[in-house]
Amino acid sequence: MAKKIGIVYCERIQDRSCIGCAKCYKAVNDKAFVFEEEDDLQMVFKTSCGDCPGLVLPKLQLQMTVLDSLGERLDAVYFGTCVKKAKAVMNCPMNLDGIKAKMEEMFKVPVVVGTHDY
Numbered sequence: 001m002a003k004k005i006g007i008v009y010c011e012r013i014q015d016r017s018c019i020g021c022a023k024c025y026k027a028v029n030d031k032a033f034v035f036e037e038e039d040d041l042q043m044v045f046k047t048s049c050g051d052c053p054g055l056v057l058p059k060l061q062l063q064m065t066v067l068d069s070l071g072e073r074l075d076a077v078y079f080g081t082c083v084k085k086a087k088a089v090m091n092c093p094m095n096l097d098g099i100k101a102k103m104e105e106m107f108k109v110p111v112v113v114g115t116h117d118y
């Protein structure tokens with residue numbers, strides 16, 4: 001059975017540092033970098049963090065409602081490498097560790113930070 005994943009990107013960086021998000025699509029499709037141990041992957045959503053200061057929790061709550069209405073399952077959420085970069089070099093105001101823990105508690109799926117090294 002395919003592992004169903006969603007990716008959260010940085011609203012300020014997406015489509016600027018990675019035009020068209022081609023890097024994450026390639027990593028998923030090639031099962032490279034953080035996806036290299038996976039057998040079968042399906043991306044069921046890709047959405048932004050909700051912009052600064054990081055409204056990702058209400059955004060993901062709405063995303064889960066949409067997935068439920070479609071009868072879609074979710075097995076894991078990934079913060080794109082753009083979010084990791086935003087935290088490292090752009091003074092991203094999100095408390096990534098805290099939000100990751102909260103998301104895992106609320107949505108009952110593992111949350112991984114970073115997707116590729118392209």
Ligand code: SF4
Pocket residue numbers: 007008009010013014015017018020021022023024025080081082083115
């Ligand atoms: S790291 Fe991934 S999600 Fe973020 S902008 Fe690049 S391709 Fe898109």
Ligand code: SF4
Pocket residue numbers: 009010011012013049050051052053054055082083086087090091092093094
């Ligand atoms: S800097 Fe952080 S909070 Fe702001 S848009 Fe990017 S990921 Fe979201």
